[in-house]
Amino acid sequence: MVAITEADCTGCDLCIPHCPFEALLPLAESPTDRKHKKRPVVVLATQCVGCLSCIGSCPTKALHEILLPPISTTSPLLISNSDPETESIKRWGKKGLGWA
Ligand code: SF4
Ligand code: SF4
Numbered sequence: 001m002v003a004i005t006e007a008d009c010t011g012c013d014l015c016i017p018h019c020p021f022e023a024l025l026p027l028a029e030s031p032t033d034r035k036h037k038k039r040p041v042v043v044l045a046t047q048c049v050g051c052l053s054c055i056g057s058c059p060t061k062a063l064h065e066i067l068l069p070p071i072s073t074t075s076p077l078l079i080s081n082s083d084p085e086t087e088s089i090k091r092w093g094k095k096g097l098g099w100a
Contacts, residue, residue, distance in 0.1 A: 008062035011038025023047035
């Protein structure tokens with residue numbers, strides 16, 4: 001699957017339409033210690049199938065391939081809800097993002 005280095009993510013949203021599984025979405029709230037103005041985009045572990053369609057879409061190289069999902073090293077008994085709260089994205093119709 002893929003991961004995003006939050007410090008390198010400017011929140012430009014360019015990667016979002018490259019994911020056919022809607023696994024790339026902006027965080028609902030920006031972390032308080034964030035240096036960039038816009039909130040970051042995150043990878044939803046429950047949606048990402050590791051197809052790598054998004055690889056190469058990030059201008060800052062914040063998006064990169066990883067061999068194992070971060071939650072794979074945690075016991076399933078200890079995982080409550082792995083995906084953070086995110087904004088929804090309008091993909092279709094006028095001004096919709098569609099797919100890249
Ligand atoms: S690897 Fe595929 S499923 Fe995962 S975020 Fe990228 S495009 Fe979406
Ligand atoms: S393309 Fe890169 S910098 Fe832009 S939102 Fe996606 S991960 Fe962040």
